[in-house]
Amino acid sequence: MAIEWKLFADLAEHAGDRTVTVDVGAGDTVGDALEALLADRSALSERVLEDEHxxxxxxxxxxxxxxxxxxQEQGLxxxxxxxxxxxxxxxxxGGSQT
Structure with missing residues (x-):
């Protein structure tokens, strides 16, 4: 099935678009969809992931x-x-305070 990611601010710039559709299988998780999003987007991956792990x-x-x-209880x-x-x-x- 196809799942659409919406990306905001500089994350969209790193991905090259504000929306990206990835293919996931039945039973896949949010983490699986995130892996699919980052798979061929090294600039986005570097911005989103802490380390090589x-x-x-x-x-x-x-x-x-x-x-x-x-x-949420199950997280990614x-x-x-x-x-x-x-x-x-x-x-x-935050924005400026007045």
Missing amino acids: GELRSQINVLRNGKDVRS ETKLEEDDELALFPPVS
């Missing part, structure tokens, strides 16, 4: 249907469903 940088936010997957091991929407956000900083 594939650990996600702590400040990168991964959302499934608008919810942060890392705050959350199973995908056909209509899922995935999003990748860089760190969010």
Whole structure:
């Protein structure tokens, strides 16, 4: 099945587009979809992953249907469903205070 990633800010620049569709199989997880996204996008991979072991940088936010997957019980091991929407956000900083 095809799953679409929405990429924001500089992550879209590193990927070359604001949306990227990846193919995943039945029973695949958010982590599998992330691997598919990063597979041939080295600039994006360097921005998103902490090291060569594939650990996600702590400040990168991964959302499934608008919810942060890392705050959910199964994290990146959350199973995908056909209509899922995935999003990748860089760190969010605050605006000016008035």
